[in-house]
Amino acid sequence: MTKAFASQADLADKKVSFTQLSPNAYAYTAEGDPNTGVIVGDDAVMVIDTQATPVMAQDVLKHIRSVTDLPVKYVVLSHYHAVRVLGASGYEPEHIICSRDTYDLIVERGEADKASEIGRFPRLFRAVESVPQGLTWPTITFSGQMSLWLGKLEVQLKQVGRGHTKGDTIAWLPEQKILFSGDLVEFDATPYAGDAYFQDWPHTLDNLAAMKPRALVPGRGAALTTPDAVAAGLKGTRDFITDVWASVKAGAAAGKELNAVYKDTVTKLRPKYGHWVIFDHCMPFDVTRCYDEATQFADPRIWTAERDQQMWQALES
Numbered sequence: 001m002t003k004a005f006a007s008q009a010d011l012a013d014k015k016v017s018f019t020q021l022s023p024n025a026y027a028y029t030a031e032g033d034p035n036t037g038v039i040v041g042d043d044a045v046m047v048i049d050t051q052a053t054p055v056m057a058q059d060v061l062k063h064i065r066s067v068t069d070l071p072v073k074y075v076v077l078s079h080y081h082a083v084r085v086l087g088a089s090g091y092e093p094e095h096i097i098c099s100r101d102t103y104d105l106i107v108e109r110g111e112a113d114k115a116s117e118i119g120r121f122p123r124l125f126r127a128v129e130s131v132p133q134g135l136t137w138p139t140i141t142f143s144g145q146m147s148l149w150l151g152k153l154e155v156q157l158k159q160v161g162r163g164h165t166k167g168d169t170i171a172w173l174p175e176q177k178i179l180f181s182g183d184l185v186e187f188d189a190t191p192y193a194g195d196a197y198f199q200d201w202p203h204t205l206d207n208l209a210a211m212k213p214r215a216l217v218p219g220r221g222a223a224l225t226t227p228d229a230v231a232a233g234l235k236g237t238r239d240f241i242t243d244v245w246a247s248v249k250a251g252a253a254a255g256k257e258l259n260a261v262y263k264d265t266v267t268k269l270r271p272k273y274g275h276w277v278i279f280d281h282c283m284p285f286d287v288t289r290c291y292d293e294a295t296q297f298a299d300p301r302i303w304t305a306e307r308d309q310q311m312w313q314a315l316e317s
């Protein structure tokens with residue numbers, strides 16, 4: 001039997017958790033679906049990654065309203081992927097913030113990514129008609145690092161290296177040592193690496209570990225509420241990325257074609273990671289990008305709805 005494309009066969013709703021990590025930090029998680037981080041300051045709320053549509057954002061807002069009446073002043077985009085970005089208008093924020101590198105990716109490939117991701121994840125784009133026309137654009141961009149104060153609470157937004165994309169941004173509460181990692185870290189969920197920098201990603205994770213987070217909200221999976229859980233999340237993601245890279249690099253160096261490298265790599269990795277959510281969805285994209293990086297493409301090539309289907313046909317039929 002041919003495998004259904006990406007997450008098209010995944011239609012069962014997940015159970016939402018809203019976990020408090022500190023006096024100011026919350027994690028909206030749903031059994032491996034994309035997470036949203038929430039920071040409640042003295043005078044305003046910041047949302048980190050939005051959910052895929054404004055209608056789905058309403059459920060996040062409902063949970064925010066169970067702990068505060070303050071306005072959502074800031075939306076931060078950890079990176080450009082549509083499944084985390086297109087719900088932004090649902091919060092009616094004063095500002096949408098992302099890195100300049102993420103802005104550049106939205107300009108270059110935002111439209112292609114929107115069409116591609118809507119095709120990959122029908123369940124996550126519930127009420128896709130509620131997404132405004134066009135793309136979600138930032139009102140503020142930064143390079144490297146910036147701080148915002150929600151009253152007395154400092155929130156740092158930082159780029160600590162490339163990994164999941166070239167624009168990856170984390171949010172950090174320096175006094176409470178709470179980290180919102182976006183898709184740089186996943187927990188019991190397969191890292192999507194179709195737009196990744198495999199050789200950089202492990203070093204970026206080492207930079208996150210060096211910050212010694214007390215708790216961490218990953219891109220997917222449960223909130224990591226202790227230093228031991230944080231270490232496990234960082235290690236799991238690092239191991240996966242280095243294992244994919246080692247397998248694909250060896251295959252490419254031996255002169256094997258992508259198709260053979262894909263089959264070898266899935267066979268090698270399935271025993272260790274096959275139980276993580278979206279393993280079967282991610283592997284064709286991850287290995288394709290990894291093979292590109294190991295052979296001839298320093299930067300990820302743009303995924304379109306058509307390229308998604310061609311790749312899937314080539315590797316899965």
Ligand SMILES: [Zn+2]
Pocket residue numbers: 079081164183192
């Ligand atoms: Zn992503």
